[in-house]
Amino acid sequence: MKKFILAILFTLFANVAIAQYTLIVPQGPGQGTSVWAEIVAKGLTKVLKEPVTVRHFPGARDLPGFNEFHNKLRFDNKTLMVSHGGNAVSYLLDNVDYNYADYDLVGLMNLNIVIGKHKSLSVKTDKIKVAAAAGYEPDGAAMAMLACGPMENGSIDLYLKCFKERIIWVNGLNGGERRLGFLRGEFNTTRESPSAWFKFYEGEKAGKHNELWFTHGVYNLSTKQQNYDPNFPNFLFEAEFERLWGVKPSGELYEVYTLTRRWRDVLQKAIWVNKGNPNTAVLRDALSKMLTDPEIAELVEKDTGKYQWIVGGSPEGNNVFGDLQTLVKRNTLNNAVKWNREAYNFPSIFKEQLVQ
Amino acid sequence: MIEYLLWIFIGSLYGMLIGIIPVAGVTTALLTVFSMGDYFLSDPYLGVVFLTSIIASCASADSYTSILTGIPGANTTAASIIDGYPMSKKGEAGRAIGISIFDSTVNGVLYGLLAFALLPYYGKVILYLGIPEFAAFMILSIICVGFVISKNIFKSLIAISLGLFFGMIGQEPSTGTPRLTFGWDYLEAGIQIIPIISGLFGFAELYDGFKHKKPNLPVIQNYKEQVLQGFSDCIRNYKDMLRGGLIGFATGLLPGVGGAIGDFLAYGSTTAKYKKETFGNGNPKGLLGCEGANNAQKVSSMIPTVLFGIPAAPFAAIMMAICMYFGIELGTPSLLDNQQFTNSLLIGYLSGTILVAIFSLLLMKQIIKLLSAPYWIYALVISLVIIYANLEYTGTWRDIAILFAFSIIGVVFKKYEISRPAVLITYVIAERVESYTKQSLQLYSVEELISRPLVIIILVIAIGLFIKSFKHKGFSYT
Numbered sequence: 121m122k123k124f125i126l127a128i129l130f131t132l133f134a135n136v137a138i139a140q141y142t143l144i145v146p147q148g149p150g151q152g153t154s155v156w157a158e159i160v161a162k163g164l165t166k167v168l169k170e171p172v173t174v175r176h177f178p179g180a181r182d183l184p185g186f187n188e189f190h191n192k193l194r195f196d197n198k199t200l201m202v203s204h205g206g207n208a209v210s211y212l213l214d215n216v217d218y219n220y221a222d223y224d225l226v227g228l229m230n231l232n233i234v235i236g237k238h239k240s241l242s243v244k245t246d247k248i249k250v251a252a253a254a255g256y257e258p259d260g261a262a263m264a265m266l267a268c269g270p271m272e273n274g275s276i277d278l279y280l281k282c283f284k285e286r287i288i289w290v291n292g293l294n295g296g297e298r299r300l301g302f303l304r305g306e307f308n309t310t311r312e313s314p315s316a317w318f319k320f321y322e323g324e325k326a327g328k329h330n331e332l333w334f335t336h337g338v339y340n341l342s343t344k345q346q347n348y349d350p351n352f353p354n355f356l357f358e359a360e361f362e363r364l365w366g367v368k369p370s371g372e373l374y375e376v377y378t379l380t381r382r383w384r385d386v387l388q389k390a391i392w393v394n395k396g397n398p399n400t401a402v403l404r405d406a407l408s409k410m411l412t413d414p415e416i417a418e419l420v421e422k423d424t425g426k427y428q429w430i431v432g433g434s435p436e437g438n439n440v441f442g443d444l445q446t447l448v449k450r451n452t453l454n455n456a457v458k459w460n461r462e463a464y465n466f467p468s469i470f471k472e473q474l475v476q
Numbered sequence: 477m478i479e480y481l482l483w484i485f486i487g488s489l490y491g492m493l494i495g496i497i498p499v500a501g502v503t504t505a506l507l508t509v510f511s512m513g514d515y516f517l518s519d520p521y522l523g524v525v526f527l528t529s530i531i532a533s534c535a536s537a538d539s540y541t542s543i544l545t546g547i548p549g550a551n552t553t554a555a556s557i558i559d560g561y562p563m564s565k566k567g568e569a570g571r572a573i574g575i576s577i578f579d580s581t582v583n584g585v586l587y588g589l590l591a592f593a594l595l596p597y598y599g600k601v602i603l604y605l606g607i608p609e610f611a612a613f614m615i616l617s618i619i620c621v622g623f624v625i626s627k628n629i630f631k632s633l634i635a636i637s638l639g640l641f642f643g644m645i646g647q648e649p650s651t652g653t654p655r656l657t658f659g660w661d662y663l664e665a666g667i668q669i670i671p672i673i674s675g676l677f678g679f680a681e682l683y684d685g686f687k688h689k690k691p692n693l694p695v696i697q698n699y700k701e702q703v704l705q706g707f708s709d710c711i712r713n714y715k716d717m718l719r720g721g722l723i724g725f726a727t728g729l730l731p732g733v734g735g736a737i738g739d740f741l742a743y744g745s746t747t748a749k750y751k752k753e754t755f756g757n758g759n760p761k762g763l764l765g766c767e768g769a770n771n772a773q774k775v776s777s778m779i780p781t782v783l784f785g786i787p788a789a790p791f792a793a794i795m796m797a798i799c800m801y802f803g804i805e806l807g808t809p810s811l812l813d814n815q816q817f818t819n820s821l822l823i824g825y826l827s828g829t830i831l832v833a834i835f836s837l838l839l840m841k842q843i844i845k846l847l848s849a850p851y852w853i854y855a856l857v858i859s860l861v862i863i864y865a866n867l868e869y870t871g872t873w874r875d876i877a878i879l880f881a882f883s884i885i886g887v888v889f890k891k892y893e894i895s896r897p898a899v900l901i902t903y904v905i906a907e908r909v910e911s912y913t914k915q916s917l918q919l920y921s922v923e924e925l926i927s928r929p930l931v932i933i934i935l936v937i938a939i940g941l942f943i944k945s946f947k948h949k950g951f952s953y954t
Contacts, residue, residue, distance in 0.1 A: 142871075147665075148665055148668065149513065149797075149800065149801045155517065155802075155803045158514045158517050159517060161514075162514070162517065162518075173871075174514070175870055175871045176870055177870050178664075178665030183661065183664070184661035184662060184664055184665075187661070249919065288918060288919065290915050290918050290919060291911075292907075292911035292914065292915060293911070293915070294805070295805060296785070296805045296807055297607075297807075300602070300603075301606075301607065303603065304603045304604075304605075304606060306606055306607060306919055415518075419517070419518055423803075467653060
């Protein structure tokens with residue numbers, strides 16, 4: 121028994137003592153960003169020729185993972201942090217220690233989100249049933265605008281009233297449950313990553329009953345414009361709103377929508393290191409090389425779809441923190457907090473420091 | 477193709493090796509390969525084939541330890557000891573092994589084919605079930621695992637309460653606010669399944685193994701003749717053999733139940749049929765009546781797991797966790813439309829069942845040698861791999877602290893016979909029972925809910941089972 125215990129202690133110590141690149145993922149194993157990070161870790165291992173492992177620090181709204189990175193792990197030059205679109209919500213949460221201004225970008229994958237619906241759903245009149253989750257803030261705002269149409273000044277209060285009447289926002293379903301609920305008709309909308317959309321609903325798989333409704337489009341970090349996604353060339357929220365209601369979307373809720381969409385666009389899915397990390401250039405270079413590896417490129421494409429990568433240090437990747445901040449205004453931030461709290465029961469708070 | 481064959485071979489051999497280690501069964505085998513999850517990211521179906529070949533071969537090999545040493549290879553083969561071990565002591569170890577190989581292979585292949593042939597139809601059925609039916613079904617599962625198969629209602633209540641408590645740690649499902657975390661942010665994503673299974677089952681069983689004395693291993697004479705005699709026993713009593721498989725298959729289908737009762741029910745049915753015969757002193761009918769139940773139960777346990785995401789047994793819970801790791805979410809009925817997935821399940825399971833029979837026939841001498849190795853060596857290797865698997869999560873002391881806590885709970889619960897499967901399965905489905913109930917109330921009015929006949933039928937069955945169990949077993953603290 122003694123030998124047994126000694127060997128266990130030795131293994132524990134050895135495991136902690138081995139230095140290697142580590143990707144911190146603020147999710148549990150198997151979740152979307154974790155799988156993506158495992159693929160990236162595999163690719164970086166190949167290029168760097170040293171092990172890159174994934175460590176999971178899940179927790180409510182990803183706070184434990186990011187806070188752990190910010191307060192402790194970022195000072196280790198071999199530790200990297202992975203963010204995803206869902207991290208946008210933490211801008212409006214309490215107990216957030218971290219700040220992207222303190223980090224340098226290694227690279228980001230410029231992704232999109234797809235919303236589908238039943239063909240039979242009459243957006244202007246029917247109740248819209250949504251299987252929701254954290255990180256769906258822009259989706260809910262977009263659905264409310266599409267369902268309720270233009271409101272006076274795009275008033276957040278009027279939209280909130282309409283949201284409560286027209287949208288059934290059901291939390292707590294995982295991806296499989298959401299899809300099943302959509303297939304059997306309990307929900308008449310679904311929200312998917314592009315790869316999941318292709319996998320489950322594109323072409324014949326869409327069947328007679330489902331169709332793509334809109335996407336959020338892809339943010340161009342050079343031109344600072346929201347563009348059509350080449351994978352879904354005819355679908356963008358703004359275009360769908362105009363088609364349905366004859367005018368362009370505008371007003372308070374639209375500003376909330378564009379703000380939360382921008383946060384998500386820049387954060388999904390990105391890899392960060394502490395500012396001044398001496399390995400930053402090596403990691404950016406490794407990421408660039410990894411992207412030319414056909415095996416890894418194929419794996420990533422299979423996981424997330426065909427999307428552009430922005431490598432840190434490039435002209436587009438130079439000012440991502442600025443991209444996160446440009447749409448932040450006091451009134452918009454206030455409305456975002458109100459919308460989150462009242463539409464989604466989401467415990468948001470206003471943060472003065474974001475405006476400053 | 478070659479890679480698939482290679483991983484089937486590795487999985488079958490590995491499953492057999494873990495299976496023959498005393499008290500280490502399929503759950504331990506899967507725990508030790510958890511860290512390999514990311515290897516299969518590029519081809520998840522390869523991972524499915526690997527896992528199912530481990531499950532199939534381990535289910536067969538578990539019995540050899542029970543028969544040869546009198547120590548359960550796993551709790552699902554405990555019934556095999558009753559007549560299998562006395563046969564070994566009487567010098568009929570080869571015959572008992574022959575029965576085990578033939579019975580496990582026939583029942584494994586037969587019920588494997590049956591289960592997988594039916595898989596595509598389950599997906600169609602499930603489209604008729606909504607969130608309220610799922611909620612009712614989960615409640616029924618808790619009643620089944622907690623009260624129907626338990627001997628002691630009081631201990632069941634402890635197990636279920638703790639399972640619910642562990643399952644509710646983390647976030648409130650509709651608002652995402654932290655709850656029951658005691659201010660420890662590590663717990664905000666809930667307690668992870670790997671430390672729970674590792675502690676409750678992995679370490680608790682390994683610890684238990686230290687209590688067994690080193691077995692006196694039998695010397696097998698006339699191995700080939702004895703094995704053939706075992707085969708002929710099975711052929712002669714094929715009805716008993718297939719009935720045992722059928723009972724195992726049926727118990728595996730029950731969500732939350734597919735644990736250690738299938739083989740005992742099968743054994744009981746054989747003894748009931750041959751009332752004039754004596755059992756427990758090496759009657760081959762006793763062994764062949766229960767031996768295949770374990771294999772059939774393993775395969776049917778996958779049905780509620782794949783279909784509803786309700787693990788029918790601890791091994792199924794860890795299979796869910798590993799599959800999640802490489803991107804296959806069990807409990808997603810659309811998976812059943814995925815031919816490659818169902819083929820992988822079938823190929824892995826059948827290949828594992830057949831390969832382990834071949835390995836066993838060829839390698840029995842080596843198996844006996846392995847069984848004679850000091851127990852602490854197995855325990856050490858398995859413990860290290862399990863610890864490594866647990867460090868896959870955050871890689872910090874926190875993972876080990878949770879593992880340690882659950883190991884203590886596992887050892888204590890094993891000692892006091894408080895159902896660990898009930899804790900695990902209630903933990904797995906606790907949050908879903910809660911969220912399904914809330915979602916049902918959001919999506920449907922009370923009138924709509926009570927007009928759904930299946931919901932009412934399932935709930936009436938659940939309440940009936942609870943009352944019957946309570947009346948039958950009483951409420952004793954011991």
